[in-house]
Amino acid sequence: MNRGFDQKRSAPTASGQQQTLIMRPLSELMRETVAKLTGVLGKHALPHTERIFEHLLCCSHTDLYLDGHRNVDSVLTDRLDAIVCRCLDCEPLDYILGTTYFFDREFIVAPVVLVPRPDTERLVEQVLCHEKARQLCFADIGTGSGIIACILTEQRPQWNGVGIDVSPRALSVARRNVRSEGIGLVCSDLFRAFRALRRFDFIVGNPPYIKSGDIGGLDESIHRFEPLIALDGGNDGLAFFRRLAREAPAHLKAGGSLYCEIGYDQEDAVRSIFSAPPWDRFRCFRDLAGNPRVIIVCNRG
Ligand SMILES: C[S@@+](CC[C@H](N)C(=O)[O-])C[C@H]1O[C@@H](n2cnc3c(N)ncnc32)[C@H](O)[C@@H]1O
Incomplete structure (x- = not known):
């Protein structure tokens, strides 16, 4: 790997003159970056630093450590400083780098979409585990960056999905x-x-479910940078579940399921919202920490 490990010690300036580049060992720069980021990111400082260097050097995780003795030039350290500065201002690294990973697949992200969370992988796993038909058509409601619809159709190439979002910029x-x-x-x-009452085989979604009044108290990286429309679930955080309970049956085949991510403390409230017909067979699944995070409920028709 050569990119970023420029062995030249000089580079042409705008006037055509040669300018001496300051070379720094990669391992030293990485240590320094971890130290700078620890105050804001704590235990995440090292993985963030590794991602930043992988991005800057276009190299793998292993290469970072195999080539730790190599020198890095000051063009690259200027770019590094700009990224570190934004991290210290609490901007999510995924927005800074413009990409993230979900289900081991790289996705483009921007501040107009929620940064995909690992929790949402549990939602996708439940769909893959329960939907056995070879061919079916689903709706991903509040698709954002499209992660759910993308993974489902990539894992099940015979499925067709519609990603729905109210935000044209997210789309x-x-x-x-x-x-x-x-x-x-x-x-x-x-x-x-x-309007034509199109009916899907199943509906999946990670709706906004944070109480409006709680948003200001979330991490600065969330409330200052992530789109409010992706977070705000109304006064009690449940507005979208109420709307889905009312509006989804007209678009879901009889016997079809609705899959949703919920907040860790919303199981009882969401269960009660889906307690009336046509909703039936409410089930809730927990994450590895034991928190209820995914619900499945069936449209009895
Ligand atoms: C929590 S984010 C989920 C994004 C993505 N599915 C994910 O899991 O990372 C909620 C999404 O719902 C969208 N949204 C909010 N209100 C909506 C509405 N009334 N109709 C459709 N989409 C809406 C937001 O724009 C946002 O992209």
């Missing part, structure tokens, strides 16, 4: 992430654009 990010032909993207306030 423009989702569009850049779509690799499969089986995904359509629709700008709509929940199902409003689907």
Whole structure:
């Protein structure tokens, strides 16, 4: 790997003159970066530093350590300083680098979409575990960067999905992430654009579920940088579940399931929202820490 490990000790300036580049050993720069980031990021400082250097040097994790003795030039350290500065201002690294990983797949992200969370992988796993039909059509409600629809159609190439979001800017990010032909993207306030009563085999979604009043108390990296529309679930955080309970049955086949991520303390409230017909067979699944995070409920029809 040569990129970033420029062995030249001089580089041409705008005037054509040679300027001496200051070379620094990679391992020393990495140690220094971890130290700078620890105050803000704590135990995440090392993994963040590794991602930053992998990005800057276009190299693998292993290369970082195999080539730790190599020198890095000051062009690269200027870029490093700019990134570190934004990290110290609490901006999420995924927005700074413009990408993130979900299900081991790289996705483009931008401040107009929520940064995908590992918790949402549990939601996708439940869908893959319960939906056995070879061919079916689903809706991913509040698709954001498109992670859920993308992974489902990539894991099940025979499935077709519609990613729905009220934010055109979020959909423009989702569009850049779509690799499969089986995904359509629709700008709509929940199902409003689907007047023809189109019915899906299942509906999946990670709706905004934070109480409006709690948002200001979240980490600075969340409330200052992530889109409010992706977080705000109304006064009690449950507004979208109430709307889904009312509006989803018209768009879900009889016997079809609705899969949703919920907040760790919302199980009872969400269960009660889906307690009336046509909803049936409410189930809740926990994450590894034992918190209820995914619900499945069936449309009895
Ligand atoms: C919590 S984010 C989830 C994004 C993505 N699915 C994920 O899991 O990372 C919620 C998404 O719902 C979208 N949204 C908010 N209100 C909506 C509405 N009324 N109709 C459709 N989408 C909405 C937001 O724009 C945001 O992209």
